[in-house]
Structure formats: C-alpha cells, structure tokens
Amino acid sequence: MQRRKIAIMGFGTVGGGAYDILTSNREYILSTQGLDIEVAAVLDRTSAPLVAHGVDSKIFVGDIDKLASDPEIELVVETMGGVEPAKTFIEKLLSAGKSGVTANKELLAKHWSELEQTAKAHGSGLYFEASCVGGVPIIRALGESFQGDKIQSIYGIINGTTNYILSKMSGERLDYHNALTQAQHLGFAEADPTSDVEGYDAAYKLSILASLAFHTCVPYTCIYREGITKITSQDISNAHALGYEIKLLAIGTRDGNAVEARVHPVFVPSAHPLASVSGAYNAVYLNGDHVGDLMLYGAGAGAHPTGSAIVSDVIKGLKGKPEYCDFDNTGKLDKDIDFVGDFISGYYISLTVDDKTGVLSKISTVLSDNGVSIKSAIQRTGQAENTATLLFLTHRAREHAVMRALGTIGKLATVRRIDSMIRVL
C-alpha cells in the first residue's frame, strides 16, 4: 500500500484536531478507505506549536515554497484562518497541482472564485466542508444530496459563539455582557468578538451555503447583516413570555430569480426544531421543493468536529477527481438574480411610551397607515415613572414598511424610545 503524503498549514486548534484524527485513526482509515495517509509536513511560523502538540519537529516546514515544490505532497490542509497569507499560500499550492482542503470561511467568502479559477487551471481540487458548521456535513449534502430539488430556503444557526451567548442569556438570565464575558472565559468567544457577535462569520458562511444551494453567486457583501449586541435580557424574557427563543439566524431563500440573504436575530417559535439548538450546537434547516423540510444538527466548531470535516475532505480529495461549482463562480453576479432587500417577515417591536390615553391608538394608526398589521399587542406599566411599555407582534409585513413606520413612531412626542425591533420567523 502506497503512502499518500499530505501537509497541514497552520497548526492551531483546528489543524491540531485534524492531525489528531489522521494519526489516531490512521489504521482505521487504511482498513475502511484503503488509504494510508501520512501527515508528512506541517507549515507554521515556528515549530513551537508542533512541539507543544507532541509532534516530531522534523516534519516542520517554515517556507511555503519548500512545501509547494515538494513532489511527494499531494494535498494540503489550510487551517491558518484569515485572508493573508492563507490566500497566497493556497494559490501557490493549487498552482503546483496540489489539492487544497480549507476550513477558512472568510477566505472563501471573499476569494472563492479566484481560488477556484486557480484550481481549475491546474487540475487541482478545492474542498471546504470544514468552512461551514464544523462537523455537520452541510456542504456535502448541498452538493451530493437533493440534486433534483430546488432548495427554497435555508435557516441556519451557524455561529457557535452567538448561539452560546444567546443560550446563556436564555437559560441563565444573564445579560449580554456577562454572557459574552463567560463565553470569552471558556474560549467560546475571542478577545475581539466582533466577527462573531456582529454576524460577519455567519454572513461568510451563508454566502458559501446560499451560493451552493441556489446555484448562483451570493456575495457576502449582498447579505443584510445585524448582530446580537443589542439583544437585552428584557427581549429574551419577552420572547419566552410570547412563546419564542431568540436565535441569530442566517437566512437564505430563493423563489424564481428572487434571492434573499440575511443574518440577524430572530424570534423562533419554541416548538420549531431550531429553537432547541442550544449552546455550541449548530443546525441548518432547509426546505426543498420535493424533499420538504430537513435539518442537519451537530457541533458547529471545535478542534475535533471541524477536524472530522477536514479529514473527510482529505479522503475525498485523495480518492476522487476534482469537481468544480455547477454555477458561474467567476465572481460576477448573475444579472437575472434580484437580491431582495425589502423582504417579508413578522416583527416584534418594543416601545417605551408616555402612559397617556390614546398612545396605543396613535401608534396602531401609524403601523396601519404603513400597511403593517398587528397580530398581538401588550401594554404594561413601564420601568420609569409615567411610562408604559408597548409590545407588538406584527403579521408578516414588508421590511421597508416596518422601517418607515418605526421612523414615524420614533418621532411621536409620546414615544420615549424604540427599545427593540426583532424579526419573527
């Protein structure tokens, strides 16, 4: 049995996880897949991460050109993260005819088409199951299952950090800042949490998933994005009282040539399968025109779940021949596709108003004048003196109409504050 040699670039958490699986299950992979896979080189800035991981530093490589010119290395795993130098390095390797396996959603969201052109030009493979939703095989499913279905919608909880924070806020009644601090303490959130809590990470992943699902380029720059930093404990307890959980959802829909792509907090009905996806778990809920509703659920991040997806791609890359996107992935938008900004949704609106006669009536009139129909309204005594809190759930309405209505409502003399506006599934 010939050894198949691969390399890992970037030996952090995920790179180390992939290494662990490839070494601890090497015999198992040989017996079940007929492949004897050897991690023959690890590229990093120094050999320190290898030493810390107990890996023989003789496989350390500090120079990308040395890796690119090594004829024995067939495939390289990229777990460096970030755009550069990952992009330059992968392009060198793809150009040298080596296949690439990457967990790098930011790089893919920003430069997928360039990487794919390079891979195509040199007959190299590019695999990225690990870039979205850790060990959950959503990329494989979108490519190799339900190919006969038009995928109509994807609703994903695809960012572990925000789901951890929202679960803590929901389960332990922590406020956002305490939940974030706890998440940082436990390694579920980074010191600078912006990419996660502002929804960038989810938007990168949605760009990849929606492009595959809808067979058209859905650039992350076309994705409406709103994070979780404004969600309050009060929103969470209002959600519970109304029968909902708040989740950061990545939503993609396609109806004919109309595509929606957005990342924002959502009131999810408690009975919906996504409502009970909590902690560091992730899930993608999708609907095909024939297969109906489907959900894939699992660990969205972590060294070994993500490592498992990488190893699956390594095996696919070593066994099969490269396949490329079934849509025009040259970075140009399909001119027939209409990206819908004025989408339709239900809305939860919370206002602090003067506790005076006629306020509810005035606000209801503004909503109604804008074509926004109220599903339920609750008035409560406000926290400050002489104030009331008004909570509305609307029927499905157009985003722009709701924004227009809120613009008018915010200027009413009797309205002290628009506390929250959260979309409802």
Place this chain on the structure above:
Amino acid sequence: MQRRKIAIMGFGTVGGGAYDILTSNREYILSTQGLDIEVAAVLDRTSAPLVAHGVDSKIFVGDIDKLASDPEIELVVETMGGVEPAKTFIEKLLSAGKSGVTANKELLAKHWSELEQTAKAHGSGLYFEASCVGGVPIIRALGESFQGDKIQSIYGIINGTTNYILSKMSGERLDYHNALTQAQHLGFAEADPTSDVEGYDAAYKLSILASLAFHTCVPYTCIYREGITKITSQDISNAHALGYEIKLLAIGTRDGNAVEARVHPVFVPSAHPLASVSGAYNAVYLNGDHVGDLMLYGAGAGAHPTGSAIVSDVIKGLKGKPEYCDFDNTGKLDKDIDFVGDFISGYYISLTVDDKTGVLSKISTVLSDNGVSIKSAIQRTGQAENTATLLFLTHRAREHAVMRALGTIGKLATVRRIDSMIRVL
C-alpha cells in the same frame, strides 16, 4: 446534450413521486447537473397506474426482458417493494450492465450481498439512499462524511408509521388501537401493519445503516426486535410524568468488536433532540469518535421525499462510476465481531401488586439480588381494589439481569401483573 434514458419499475406512490420530480425539475436538473434525464420506460403489471398518473402509456413496458435488453436504458429505478419479483428483475438488469436505484429495504436487508456481487460482476452500480429514512441523506452521510470517524452509535427514529402512532398517543392521548386506526385511515399505516408496528421495517433499515456505519455485515436476523403493540396510554402518561417521550428506536452501537443492534420502544428524555421528532418525521442521531453528536432530521417517507432520494441516486449513478461496500459484503459474518444480546440500558418497569406491607421491599430485594439498582420508585393506588401500582426507573443494568429479576418478580404471590418493561435511553 445527449439524453440519458432511465426506466422505473413499479409505478406506485414512490415510483410516481420520482417520476414527478424527474419531469417537473427536468430543465433544472439539466442546468445544474448537466444531465438531460428522460424516463423512457415504466414497467408495471398493467399500464393502468401510468394512465392514472397522467403518463403517456406508450412508455409502458410489461416485460422485464424487454427492459433488460433495451440498449438505450442506462439505469433502472426499482420501486416495486417486496422481495420477488423485485430481486429477479434487478438481477437481470444489473447483469445487463444497467445500474440500479432501489428504495427496497426488505430486499436489501435480505439479499444485499447477492445484489452487490451481481453488480460487481457486471460493473453496474447499485444505489439505495431511498431505502432508509426517505429524503434524509443518511446513506450518503455514512459513506461520504465522517470517513475519518469511528461511528460509535446510531439512534434512529426510522419508521414513520410507528412514530405517527406514538405521536398521536402522546399528543392526543389516544390508545394504541385508535391511533393505529387513524393512521390507517390517513394512509400512514397499511391494512396489515405488522411490518411497521412489530419493528421489521426498522430492523431492515437498521441492518443497512449499521452495516455501513460499522463497516461489517449486521444481518437483520441478528437484530433484537420488539414492536410498539404493547405500549399503553398508561405507559405514555407515566413517561410524561417522569420527563420522557416513548419512541420506537433503532439502536446500533460498536465498541471495538462488540456490536449491538436492536429495535424496541425506548423512554427518551424530553430534552433529547430525538424526543421532539414527531408525526411522520424521522431522524438519525449518531456519534462519531471525533465529530461528536450529529442528527439528521426530515420526512421519513412519502412520494416526494423518497422520490427526492431516488433522483439524487439517479444523478449519482449517471454521473459517477460504481462504488461498492468497503467491508466484506458477501453475507458472511465477520468472525471477530461479537453481537451483544446482554446489552446495558436503563429500564422502566410498571407492576400491579397487592396493596400490602412489605411488597415494595420484597421487589426491591429481588432487583438488588440481580444487580439491578433502582434510580426512582413511585407507589400509587392501583386501579383494582386492594392493589397498588409500582413504577421503577432503574440505573443502567444488564438486559439479562433485568429479565431474570422480572422472571422472579412475576412469580411472587403478591405481584398480580407485570404491566410493562420499557428500556430507557
């Protein structure tokens, strides 16, 4: 673009569903997959099902030999169900070099190895995503994801009929017979429901799934099987009171060379993702040594969800080259594998006893003498005069020890009846 011609054998619900998808999404499949797929022939006993479905009866074929000898047909979908004549027909087609796509779990569970030998001998492909769990891509996932993982366990709700019945019993407090009648009325259960309610259907599917997951032949004859016919409304309400739902689970585990495979009702904790899989939905919950816990959820049956899986296989079959099992699938058991009958589980036990001093103590002693440790016990006034109901939840114990204890308990003079014994997840 060259047309690719296929045929469908057996034009019932599922065959018709596959036909619908292939025709309504033909242009879509052409544009996204680059395949122009034509259903060029439909085999059935008469042309009546075609006419009823609005299909031109000129593509009707009544004779398998005519289909097998048609050089233009590359691939045949088998949606006849049952062992014969499906087996003979598929073997003829595979022998003629045509690939086969089947939704037939019974045929696979009983004759997989023979079909695969025939396919291998003639270079034909054999695809069966539709045989297990409708549109849920569990076969694809087991073959093409987590290949680097040792799958340690599979817990599946993989029979739609029983899940529908148990959900009705749970949600609407129907007894088993009323729920069954309703399921039959709505087409969720057959006139003779034995294959579903006694767990045969789930055992066929588990045989296929466990063989793929554990890379060894797990014959359905080695699967412990117990249906849902003895589940009472009282069991369901006791389960609810204790924080559980009752589900018919197909369970497969592998630990080294020890394999467990069983189908029986289980108390599933309400917070477990499988507890909320209800109605006609199905799900498979699995654990890999690196990927951790994963769940795939979706419609477990129905014309279009199952048709979707068939179409996915048709596309795979027309695009790729045949692949065969990565384990010895010649029908022989691996002599190193030990099928575990004396498995370990928690248990729910319900007894009707004389309402006398010392009964609880006596029964506890028998359990304890057999090494079965009680987790919780509830004593209630029984329904008949001078009786009490005793409910036990045990800690994890060996199956045989519990059976031995129940044998002794059943013979105690003060025990009127063993009402139920249901395993606990």
